[in-house]
Amino acid sequence: MSSAALNTVPRPVDEKQYRNRIRAWTLYDWANSAFATTILAAVLPVFYSQVAGATLPSPARATAYWSAGLSVSLFFVAILSPILGTISDIMRGKKRLLSVFMGIGVVATGLLVFVNTGDWLLASILFIVGRIGFSGSIVFYDALLPHVAREEDRDVVSTRGYAFGYLGGGLLLAINIAMIFALPENNLGSRLSFLSVAVWWLIFSIPLLRIVPEPRAAIVDLAPGETVLSASFKRLRGTFSQMRHYRELFKVLVAFLIYNDGIGTIIGVAAIYGAELGFSSVELILAILLVQFVGIPFSLVFGHLPSPGETRRPVFLAFILFNIIFLPLVGILGARLLPAALVGAQQPDLAATATAVDEGVYEIGSDALSLAGDWQTAEIPPETTGAEQPTTYASTAEPDAQYSITFNGQQVELTYSTGPEQGIWNVLLDGEPLPDEDRQTVRIDGYSENVRYGVTQALTAGEVGEHTLTVVNSGESNPQSAGTGMALAQIEVMPLFPRSNLALVIGLLLGLEIFGLALAFLLGPALVGNLAATFDTKRSIFLALVAYAVIAVWGYFLSAVIEFWFLAWMVAVVQGGSQALSRSLYSSLSPASKSGEFFGLFSIMEKFASFFGPLFFAAAVALFDSSRPGVLSLVLFFVVGGYLLTRVDVEEGRALARAEDAAAL
Numbered sequence: 335m336s337s338a339a340l341n342t343v344p345r346p347v348d349e350k351q352y353r354n355r356i357r358a359w360t361l362y363d364w365a366n367s368a369f370a371t372t373i374l375a376a377v378l379p380v381f382y383s384q385v386a387g388a389t390l391p392s393p394a395r396a397t398a399y400w401s402a403g404l405s406v407s408l409f410f411v412a413i414l415s416p417i418l419g420t421i422s423d424i425m426r427g428k429k430r431l432l433s434v435f436m437g438i439g440v441v442a443t444g445l446l447v448f449v450n451t452g453d454w455l456l457a458s459i460l461f462i463v464g465r466i467g468f469s470g471s472i473v474f475y476d477a478l479l480p481h482v483a484r485e486e487d488r489d490v491v492s493t494r495g496y497a498f499g500y501l502g503g504g505l506l507l508a509i510n511i512a513m514i515f516a517l518p519e520n521n522l523g524s525r526l527s528f529l530s531v532a533v534w535w536l537i538f539s540i541p542l543l544r545i546v547p548e549p550r551a552a553i554v555d556l557a558p559g560e561t562v563l564s565a566s567f568k569r570l571r572g573t574f575s576q577m578r579h580y581r582e583l584f585k586v587l588v589a590f591l592i593y594n595d596g597i598g599t600i601i602g603v604a605a606i607y608g609a610e611l612g613f614s615s616v617e618l619i620l621a622i623l624l625v626q627f628v629g630i631p632f633s634l635v636f637g638h639l640p641s642p643g644e645t646r647r648p649v650f651l652a653f654i655l656f657n658i659i660f661l662p663l664v665g666i667l668g669a670r671l672l673p674a675a676l677v678g679a680q681q682p683d684l685a686a687t688a689t690a691v692d693e694g695v696y697e698i699g700s701d702a703l704s705l706a707g708d709w710q711t712a713e714i715p716p717e718t719t720g721a722e723q724p725t726t727y728a729s730t731a732e733p734d735a736q737y738s739i740t741f742n743g744q745q746v747e748l749t750y751s752t753g754p755e756q757g758i759w760n761v762l763l764d765g766e767p768l769p770d771e772d773r774q775t776v777r778i779d780g781y782s783e784n785v786r787y788g789v790t791q792a793l794t795a796g797e798v799g800e801h802t803l804t805v806v807n808s809g810e811s812n813p814q815s816a817g818t819g820m821a822l823a824q825i826e827v828m829p830l831f832p833r834s835n836l837a838l839v840i841g842l843l844l845g846l847e848i849f850g851l852a853l854a855f856l857l858g859p860a861l862v863g864n865l866a867a868t869f870d871t872k873r874s875i876f877l878a879l880v881a882y883a884v885i886a887v888w889g890y891f892l893s894a895v896i897e898f899w900f901l902a903w904m905v906a907v908v909q910g911g912s913q914a915l916s917r918s919l920y921s922s923l924s925p926a927s928k929s930g931e932f933f934g935l936f937s938i939m940e941k942f943a944s945f946f947g948p949l950f951f952a953a954a955v956a957l958f959d960s961s962r963p964g965v966l967s968l969v970l971f972f973v974v975g976g977y978l979l980t981r982v983d984v985e986e987g988r989a990l991a992r993a994e995d996a997a998a999l
Contacts, residue, residue, distance in 0.1 A: 356491055358541035359482045362475050363495035365538035366436075367503030368531045369468045371626065372510050373443060373461070381449075381524045382457055389452035391718050392788035396454065403458045407465035414470060428481070429548045432474035436539050439467025444532030447525045452783060475542075476917060480926040481549040485988075489871055492918035493637025496910040497630045504626035506534055549926075582987030583923040585978060590916050593879055593975025596968045597912065599951050600885065600905065607889070607961050608898055620836070621902040628906035636911025639866075639874040647866040652858030656850040657907045658881045662888050664846055665900030669893060678834030678895025684827070690742040690800040697824040698728045707735025707807070714787060723788040724823035727751055731819045733809030740802045745794045745828040748778075748805070750821050751787045756780030757811040757818030762804040763795055778805070780820060781812035787823070798830060834895035842896070843903055871919045872984055878912035879976040883969050890966035923987035925994035 372378065379400060387396030442464035449457045483491040510527035517523035608621070632654075638644045639651060669677050686692040696702040698711060709728045716725050727750075728737075739746070759778040761768045767775040778791060795801045807820045858866075869877075885904055892898060950971075954964040 355482055355546050356487075356494075358545035359475075359478060360491065360495040360498045361538055362542045363499035364502030365535050366439075366468060366471065366475075367499035368506045368534045369439065369443060369464065370499075371503035371507040372527055372531050373446075373464065373468075376507055376622070377510060377514070377524060377527050378446070378457075378461065381521070382454065382461075385451055385521050385524070386449050386457040387454040388782055388786065389784040390454060391784075391786060392723055393786075393790075399454060399458060400461075403462050404465070407462045407469070410462075410466050411469040411473075414466075427548075428474045428477050429543065429546060432471050432478070433539075433543055435467045435470035435474070436535070437467070439464050439471060440532045440536045442467060443535065444529055446528035449525065449528075450521060476921070478546060478549070479917070479921045480924065482546060485922060488918045488921055489640045489874075489915060490637040492921070493633045493911055493914040496914040497633040497637075500626050500629040500633065500910060502534075502538070504623060506530060507626070508623065580923075580987075580990065582983050582990070583920070585982045586916075586920055586923060586987070589975045589978035589982065590920065591975075592971055592978065593882075594913070594916065595950075596882060596886070596971030596975070597909065599968055599971075600882070600889075600965075601909070604902070604905070607965065621899060624899070625902050625906040625909065628903055629910040632907045633910030633914055636874055636878070636908075636915060639869050639877075639911075640871045640915070642867075647869065648861075648863040649854045649858040651862050651866040651869060652854035653850055654877065654881075654907065655862065656854060657847075657904060658877075658884060660846060660850060661900045661904045661907075662884060664842070665897045666888075666891075668842065668896045668900075672896070674894075675833060676835045676838050678832035678839075678898075680832055680893045681830030684743045684830060687742050687800060690740045691827060692742055693827045693829050695824055695826045696739060697724055698726045698822065702739055702741075703822075703825060704738045705735075706737070707732045709735065709737075718787060724749055727787070727821050727823045729819055729821040730807060731755070731757075731817055733807055733818065735820065736804055736806040737822055738802055738804040739825050739827075740800065741827045742800050743795075743827050744798045744830055745792060746803055747790050747792045747826045747828055749788060749790050749823045749826070750778075750780065751785060751823065752780045752782035752789050753785035753819070753821075754781065754783060754815065755817035755819045756782070756821065757815055758808050759820050760806045760808045761793060762806065763793075764802055765804070768793060768803075777808070779812055781815040783814075792828070832895050836895075836899075839896050839899050843899065870984070871915050871922070872979060872982060875912055875915050875919065876976055876979055878908040878915075879972045879979070881908040882912070883972040883976075886965055886968040886972065890962050919984070923984070923991055925991045928994070 382400050383393050383396040387393075387399065390396045390399070442460045446457065446460050446464075449460065479488060479492060510523075510530060513527055513530075514523035517526065604621075635650045635654065639647060639654075641647070644650075669679055674681070684692045691702045705728065707730050709730045711726060711728045714725045714727060716723075718725075729751075757780060759780060761776045761778060770776050776793065793803065803825070805820070805822070807818065809818050811818045881904060885901060888897070888901055888904075892901065950967060951961075951964040954967040955961050957963070
């Protein structure tokens with residue numbers, strides 16, 4: 335049994351049809367990136383911990399269940415990707431399988447709208463299914479690239495897809511964040527944001543499904559009694575056994591596994607690293623959005639670097655080199671030369687006074703905590719609270735009972751428990767009700783349907799100095815509560831957090847970019863014209879890895895908000911381009927007749943890249959008891975991955991791919 339001959343280089347009727355197919359293909363990046371930003375990165379993880387997992391014993395338990403769901407989904411995708419990719423090569427089914435997985439992901443994501451307080455099991459199941467649909471569809475989406483774009487266009491088309499993804503994912507995330515703040519009642523804003531992802535994903539997938547043709551399968555003769563599935567396993571075994579035959583492709587795979595490990599780890603730990611350094615959540619969220627939108631033009635710039643016919647290559651290369659050199663230089667100098675209050679430089683450690691304690695953790699039983707009223711102390715099993723959570727709690731149901739602490743600083747974090755017997759507590763600072771950012775009086779509602787330990791809340795004074803924080807049992811109950819209790823585990827006096835003038839920081843960034851762009855246009859052709867002519871896909875990726883190595887070293891010394899923003903901008907410069915060009919390079923070395931199979935293997939490498947990097951980072955943190963050495967250790971991934979990339983003979987690999995495709999005709 336055989337299929338029609340494989341069309342390895344797409345030649346539509348005219349150029350207009352060719353461009354339409356490319357636009358339809360890149361639009362799928364716009365469609366599925368909504369899942370990556372809202373579901374994977376920003377909204378669902380927080381919703382899972384605070385809402386769906388609200389009935390779990392502790393936030394740590396919710397985090398553990400979330401991580402377990404992530405691992406399960408990655409495991410299924412890693413197992414299925416190469417098998418389904420091979421099947422799609424043998425039978426005519428790349429677009430069909432993409433639509434199946436897209437449909438699975440859309441339905442599971444849309445059903446998240448029904449998840450609410452305590453529905454952690456339903457949320458876990460839907461997330462796992464949605465992640466399988468999302469990752470599975472991308473395998474076949476990537477495998478369509480060599481069937482959609484001609485070889486000479488693949489760098490530009492691949493990076494255009496990433497740029498569309500940044501824009502689409504970022505726009506919907508911004509809309510969803512606004513919706514979450516506008517519709518807080520019954521978590522309606524968050525739940526509707528999940529539905530919006532499903533609708534967005536479905537609608538913007540339609541052009542690919544309608545316009546991009548289903549690639550024809552390779553010629554495969556099935557033996558008597560042989561099925562497509564058994565033939566797929568046979569072919570996959572043959573590919574693994576003949577990996578030496580695809581030597582250059584295998585080198586790219588290994589290099590990608592290593593350096594993408596470092597890239598993925600930087601993306602994954604950036605927010606938590608910034609939080610560890612004391613940057614505010616607003617600054618961190620805005621920095622994430624910055625990377626999302628700044629990555630759009632730079633992805634397109636990187637896509638044009640390897641294009642011989644692009645006359646602006648010297649300008650693009652000069653602009654990227656300018657950013658790699660001057661972003662760290664200006665960020666570091668700004669942090670050290672400009673006033674600390676403007677650039678968010680690290681503040682000095684707090685010191686205890688004769689009447690106030692300094693920064694640190696003060697648990698129940700500490701002399702720093704003053705309890706008034708009838709309190710009862712109980713020991714909680716560690717497995718109930720999770721790792722590194724306090725296990726001793728003091729509780730009271732007596733109205734006007736209170737606890738207080740006098741501290742030298744600006745911010746404290748309370749750790750307490752919630753439950754069906756808990757009520758509402760008033761918060762006083764220096765004897766007066768504490769206002770929040772909206773000038774509303776801060777009150778803590780301790781009610782939850784089930785007992786939950788390790789709940790935290792940060793409280794901030796207006797100025798640095800000696801303050802007395804008092805939490806008082808109001809004697810009032812939540813309308814759903816059966817009591818007026820209050821429970822406390824510890825109070826932590828936090829280090830002084832850096833403050834900055836974000837308008838100044840962003841103004842400096844934009845001014846630097848305008849200056850760099852002007853220099854690139856004026857001096858780029860003269861300074862780097864000859865160098866730009868030598869740039870191909872491999873060298874462009876290597877340049878991005880050099881930038882990532884600088885980012886890792888700079889991250890080790892990072893000490894101010896201005897540096898964090900400049901570093902985030904530098905990540906945006908290279909993130910989309912490095913990954914898009916890696917996809918394009920891999921595509922050019924893969925026979926189009928086996929694109930599904932090889933992109934299945936590519937998917938496995940991406941899944942491994944989400945495992946080893948964070949593990950290496952965590953080991954470095956455990957060894958040195960600080961995240962800084964963990965960030966610095968990521969340099970190794972870029973050095974080793976970059977070295978392996980230099981050993982790839984691209985022309986030899988492409989010649990082999992062309993020969994394989996010719997044999998498949």
